[in-house]
Amino acid sequence: MFATATLAAFAALLLTVRAQIPADCARTATVQSGDTCNGISAAQNVSTFQLAHVNPGIDAACDNLQVGETLCLGITGQDCTTVHVVQSGDFCAAIAATAGIPLATLLHNNPNVNSGCTNLGIGEVLCTTSETINYS
Ligand SMILES: *[C@@H]1O[C@H](CO)[C@@H](O)[C@H](O)[C@H]1NC(C)=O
Numbered sequence: 001m002f003a004t005a006t007l008a009a010f011a012a013l014l015l016t017v018r019a020q021i022p023a024d025c026a027r028t029a030t031v032q033s034g035d036t037c038n039g040i041s042a043a044q045n046v047s048t049f050q051l052a053h054v055n056p057g058i059d060a061a062c063d064n065l066q067v068g069e070t071l072c073l074g075i076t077g078q079d080c081t082t083v084h085v086v087q088s089g090d091f092c093a094a095i096a097a098t099a100g101i102p103l104a105t106l107l108h109n110n111p112n113v114n115s116g117c118t119n120l121g122i123g124e125v126l127c128t129t130s131e132t133i134n135y136s
Helices: 002-019 037-044 048-054 092-099 103-109
Strands: 025-030 070-075 083-085 125-127
Touching: 025 037, 037 048, 037 083, 037 125, 048 070, 048 125, 083 092, 092 103, 103 125
Parallel strands: none
Antiparallel strands: 025 070, 083 125
């Protein structure tokens, strides 16, 4: 009885996790023990915004990652793979200049960053591609 219920719950969990991976997912990663959203983002070359956008099941504080869970890292056609990890003292104009892209492109591709660039967090991962990514 207990085993049956446990198996059913596990199957439901697997279905839930699998249902979160979009059919047009370009690449995935499996959550390891100790992973954080910014850590996964930095290691996998995905922006903090993109990881959260593609995986709406991750809560705002990113404290509900499940070890073994598969995350989609980017949707085909909307997948930024060129990134910069924010360091202490970084500001948007300098990050854009270093990446060789217009500030407007940086802001467009990182919709979580405000227009004055006053809400950067250390360890946050920004998309720094010169291409324009239109997230749907
Ligand atoms: C992330 O990007 C860096 C710099 O281009 C590259 O060296 C590294 O192999 C990339 N890592 C992954 C997982 O794509």
